[in-house]
Amino acid sequence: MLLELAIGDAYGAGFEYANEMSADNDLSQYFKHPRHQLTPGSYTDDTQMSIAIAEVIVAQLPWTPEVLANSFVKTFKRDPREGYASRFYQFLLEIPDGKEFLAKIRPDSDKSGAAMRAAPIGIYRTPEKVIEAATIQAAITHNTPDGIDAAVVAALMSHYFIYRLGPKHKLGQFLEGYVSGNWSQPWEGTVKSKGWMSVRAAITAVMRNDSMSELLQDCIAFTGDVDTVAAIALGAGSCSEEITQDIPSHLVTDLENGPYGRDYLIELDKQLMTVYG
Template sequence: MLLELAIADAYGAGFEYADEMIVNNDLSRYVEHPRFRLIPGSYTDDTQMSIAIAEVIVAQAPWTPQVLADSFVRAFKRDEREGYSRNFYHFLLEIQNGEEFLTKINPDSDKSGGAMRAAPIGIYPTPEKVIEAATIQAAITHNTPDGINAAVAAALMSHYFIYRLGEKRKLGEFLQSYVSGEWAKPWEGKVKSKGWMSVRAAITAVMRNDSMSELLQDCIAFTGDVDTVAAIALAAGSCSEEITQDIPDHLVTGLENGTYGRDYLINLDKQLMSLANKNIS
């Protein structure tokens, strides 16, 4: 899950709000963004914050805003990187711990930050537990109805496939039975910054593609905030028996592999997925 999320994030980062780059959407390589200072093959905030969430789950630490905020800050401080929004990046630079994070953050966003990091939460054993956990983590930064609903839907996407709750084509209907939103309605056109937009586009792409390579290209083809769309979609798609796992090898080997890169993600994935059939509290 995390490896595929990171590959999608890193690949999509070259196309984010850069419609002119769409001619390069052939999966042949990680492309350099025309404006952002990102080394091709490097992941962004979507992956780093998903790592922070996954580490709390694997540690089976208390699921509290304080613990989660500490994890967000720790993940950033040990591996500072571009890719966050400018304001949030500078916010993370200035604070030192989770307590300061919670004291100083403006939690009223309805953008995609709560959803982009929610996929690992799908590992919890019931939809109700997933909803509770996704809501708590989203409210730290995105305590709005749209921000929370987007995060809950993104978490339930991976849960649906991990626990084999139904056919891929029924994903949207499943989500609508648990969280408010038009999740079964196909998304069309450019994806802007609102969280529900990224999640709806990701759902649409997952439902209509049968391989990970097609899924990744389809996510990028929407244009707009495509790294987030791709990260959400491929995290879920990696857990589906109906989707062929055919991400090109050169995108796997081309993903960054520093201390918290490819090998770290593979190992964290193993720990995360080992919890799938356990009753974690």
């Protein structure tokens, strides 16, 4: 899950809000964004915050706002990287721990930050537990109805496939049974910054593609906030028996592999999938 999520994030980072790059979406390599400094093959905040969530789950720590916020801060400070919103990046640089994070954060966003990091939560055994855990983590930074709903749906996406709860074409219907919204309605057009938009686009792409390579290209083809769409979709799609796992090998080998890169993600994936297995 985390490896595929990171590949989607890193590949999508070259295309985020860069419509002029659309013709390059051929999976041949990681692309340099025309306006950002991120090195091709590097993942962004979508993956780093998903790692923070996964590490709390694997360590079986108390699922509290302070523990989760501590993990967000620790994960960032040991490996600072671009990709975060500029003000949130500065905020993370300045605060020392989760306690101060909670004291100073303004948790009023309805953007995609809480949804992009929610995929690992799908490992919990029941939809009710997934909803509870996703809500708690979302409220830390995105304590709005849309921000929380987007995170809950993103977590339920991976849960649906991990626990084989139904066929892929009924994913949207399943999600609508737990969270109000038109989650089964196909998304069309550019994906803007609202969390529900990225999640709707990710659901659409997962439901209409049968291989990971097609899924990744389809996510990027929406244009807009496509690294988040791809991270959510590939995290869920990696758990589906109906989706052929055919990510090009060069996108795996060319993904960053520092202390928290490819090999770390593979090992953390293994630990995550055995915690409740």
